[in-house]
Amino acid sequence: EDQVTQSPEALRLQEGESSSLNCSYTVSGLRGLFWYRQDPGKGPEFLFTLYSAGEEKEKERLKATLTKKESFLHITAPKPEDSATYLCAGQGAQKLVFGQGTRLTINP
Amino acid sequence: DGGITQSPKYLFRKEGQNVTLSCEQNLNHDAMYWYRQDPGQGLRLIYYSQIVNDFQKGDIAEGYSVSREKKESFPLTVTSAQKNPTAFYLCASSIKVTGTSLKQYFGPGTRLTVT
Numbered sequence: 001e002d003q004v005t006q007s008p009e010a011l012r013l014q015e016g017e018s019s020s021l022n023c024s025y026t027v028s029g030l031r032g033l034f035w036y037r038q039d040p041g042k043g044p045e046f047l048f049t050l051y052s053a054g055e056e057k058e059k060e061r062l063k064a065t066l067t068k069k070e071s072f073l074h075i076t077a078p079k080p081e082d083s084a085t086y087l088c089a090g091q092g093a094q095k096l097v098f099g100q101g102t103r104l105t106i107n108p
Numbered sequence: 109d110g111g112i113t114q115s116p117k118y119l120f121r122k123e124g125q126n127v128t129l130s131c132e133q134n135l136n137h138d139a140m141y142w143y144r145q146d147p148g149q150g151l152r153l154i155y156y157s158q159i160v161n162d163f164q165k166g167d168i169a170e171g172y173s174v175s176r177e178k179k180e181s182f183p184l185t186v187t188s189a190q191k192n193p194t195a196f197y198l199c200a201s202s203i204k205v206t207g208t209s210l211k212q213y214f215g216p217g218t219r220l221t222v223t
Contacts, residue, residue, distance in 0.1 A: 004150070032210065043112075043198055043214035044151075087150065091210045095166070098150035 002027045002092050006099035013078055013106050021073040021102045027090035033071045034096065035064050036087040044087055047073075078106045111135065112215035114199050119220045121193075129184045129218045131199035140182035141200040141212065144168060151198060157182055158204070186220065193222045 004025045013019055025033065032051055036044035048057045050066035057064050061082060063074045073086055085103045089096040112133045121127045133140065139158050143151040153166030157176040171190025176182055182201075186193045196219050200212040 009148070034211065036214075041196075041217070041219070043114075043200075043216050046211060046213065049211060089151075095153055095156065096151075096210055096212060098152075100148060100150040 002090065002097045004088060004090050004097050004099040006086075006088055006102050008102060009100070010103040011105070013075075013104070015079060015106055015108050016077050018074070018076045018078070020075070021086055021104070023071040023073070023088035023099055024069060025071070025088075025090040025097075026069075027092050027097060029093060030090055031093075032091040033066055034089045034091065035071070035073055036089070038085045038087055038101070040085075047086075075104070078104075080106045080108050082106050112199055112201055112213055114197075114215040114218050116218060117216065119218055121220070121222050123222055124188045125222075126185055126187050127193075127220065127222075129186070129197055129199075129220070131182045131184065131215060132180055133182075133199075133201045133213075133215075134180060135201055135213060136179070137201035137213075138179070138204050139202045140176070141202075142166075142172070142174065142182070142184045143198045143200065145196040145198060145217075154184065186222075193220060195220060 007022045035047040038044040048064040053068045061076050065072045083106045085101040087101045089098045115130045141156040142154040155174045157163035173185045198217045199215040202212045
């Protein structure tokens with residue numbers, strides 16, 4: 001059965017303190033690894049799609065990387081507005097399988 | 109602006125009543141999806157539709173029903189058979205269901221509370 005696991009469940013950082021979020025996956029025939037940002041009470045907002053091991057994508061303070069077993073979302077010098085839940089999802093044959101998310105809090 | 113709309117944002121119902129959640133998209137996407145989100149859990153797929161007048165069960169379809177009479181619309185009915193209906197419901201769409209990229213666009217969600 002396809003599965004996606006994110007760690008940690010919650011992470012609290014000081015403003016400017018860099019860190020990484022982990023997404024481990026076992027998705028048969030992975031066709032894409034997606035990262036979304038979700039603010040409280042709102043729908044997820046698309047961040048990145050990664051297709052093959054070794055691929056990296058960046059957007060502002062965020063960089064996503066992909067290996068054959070996991071993906072990382074690196075956040076560099078975060079600001080309070082980066083506080084949100086970050087979801088990753090692996091694309092199988094016909095659907096996305098989501099992890100449970102990492103709730104990130106950046107303290108000023 | 110193109111996007112997905114869900115209404116209402118908050119919905120309250122008494123136990124035993126059926127309730128229908130609305131989802132409309134103007135992105136001209138073929139595929140539409142319904143997810144359920146509970147605290148501390150990932151999104152779980154309820155139903156999805158690849159084309160008008162066709163839909164498939166997801167992982168947790170019991171107690172739910174859908175229709176797809178128009179490309180733009182994919183309403184979800186939460187029936188009285190759903191044992192734990194209180195949750196945050198998200199609608200999404202993508203260009204297609206199969207292919208190399210399933211990038212899904214999400215609506216703002218409907219929070220359903222059943223007492």
